Amino acid sequence: MTITSARPKSRTDSTPAAQAAGKRFYTPYSFWFYLPTALLYSVLFLIPTFASFYYSLTRWTLFDSTFIGLDNFVMFFQEPALVKGFTNTLVFAVVTSGSKVVLGLLLAVLLTSRIIGRGYLRSVVFFPVLVSSIGVGLTFQVLMNPERGLINGALGVIGIDGPGWLTDPSWALMSIALIDVWKGVGLATLIYIAGIVSIPREYMEAARVDGAGSWESFRRIVLPLCKPATVTVIILSLIGGLRSFELIWATTRGGPGFTSDVIASVIYKQYQAGFYGLSTAGNVILFLVVTAIVLPLNWFLNRREVDL
């Protein structure tokens, strides 16, 4: 009894004393443990990020740079090809993350209900997440071939004349979004399943006692309690969608023309063409777009979550 009462007292005494002693106070949690991480992270991530703000304002050859003010940004928003890349990025991110939320939630509800082959279905829906984007892109490029592809062949059987998917300018971006959803919906489903499984059974039982049907309990229980999962899916797929490059590069390389270009592919094209300043300006724009969308959204969604 004396020991248990003495311990907290001695702790409260020792804390100010330790603070007074300052750096001599011994801790086994050394700041040195941060050193390799901090070094690598600042040299290869933070310094380039800060440097990009300066070099985006220059004409740059990697060896010397001339300061040209905001010319790169002006060019970015005057050249139709580049403006198209900017709007495409937003459209692509919104379409893919919206579809992933809806389809992911539906699939998660389906895969937590009592159906046969649940384990098989979960695996099959999730596996494309682990396949490389380039492999998926090239496969779908063949499947979506307008004349000989499997998809249009199958649509032809049921009497639908399929579009030119990746070769038709008005379809190209949406086709890539479709492939992206095919590949990425498994992760959204997984996050939703984790959310649904964590809802206590009692809530559903209580709702049943009160006479709620399955739609009512989905609408009033599953949907609100899955809000953290929804926030995660939206934020993750928006970040991924705004930065997406691999799938687009594997399927259309921004074509036909520049109708499926996004900021990330513009960055690569300008880099290849040797316009390093313009490429870096694209990077800064991408940075601003991502932070301007994700940070307020994150704040907004998490604030609403507290209200519940």
Next chain:
Amino acid sequence: MSTAELVNHKPGRNYLLSAIAIVSSVVVFVIPFVFIVLTAVKDRQQSADLDFAWPHQFRIVQNFVEVLEARDYMLVIAFINSTILTVASVTGMVVLAAMAGFVLQRRKSRWNPFINFLVLSGLIIPPAVVPTIWVLQQLGLFRTMPGLILIEIAFGLSFCILLFRAFVATIPRELDEAAIIDGAGPLRLFFRVIFPLLRSVIITVVVVQSVNVFNDFVNPLYFLPGDQNATVQLTLYNFQSQFSTQYNLLFMNILLITIPPLIMFLFFNRRIVAGMTSGAIKG
């Protein structure tokens, strides 16, 4: 609703819904993979039809050998390169992120909010490409494998630190205290006491990040161009023009680079799921 119904509340299995789900999963998710396999074993002429037909002849071995021999065994070299890249960068990530995550969780200081902010920005901010190349060139690491390894580590650290920080929180502090009383210094405490206890989260990190690094296309494209040290994802991209008339070889290549993630998935399904959802919810 009767009490019996309420107690025995599990409804029967819905057979119609199950059938619809399984059929549509086969159409949407399984057929593309079957298509990859079928095309990979067809002969050159038949593969050019691009259709979903049974192969006239199975050329598994010939296609396999041909795709390996293409361009002076480029795919073999690429597999070696990708293995080196994956092993080295994932090892680096695990050690560095475990150390950082451990101190970040244990030591409360006024720097913590700032460090957490940096970790999160690493997840959100797209890396600035050309300035990174510029930095690598200053260091003499541009177009080298060590340079690419360091890049992969730097870009993957944030995700790993979040996982490690969350896991370290479940290890009781009394263990640290006991080790310190027994005379362990900071390094010994971490490497001999804490690090072995992190085993399960280390497996998760290793599995998730090795799939990520192995599948990475953008970073090798920017930071390690050139045929000699191509990674497997780049070979696919390089072969695309050469194989435009040889779809069987292109799909054999796709099949080969899909096998490592498939093996990971078969053995570590639960780990991958745990890592991706927990990391996702924390981030």
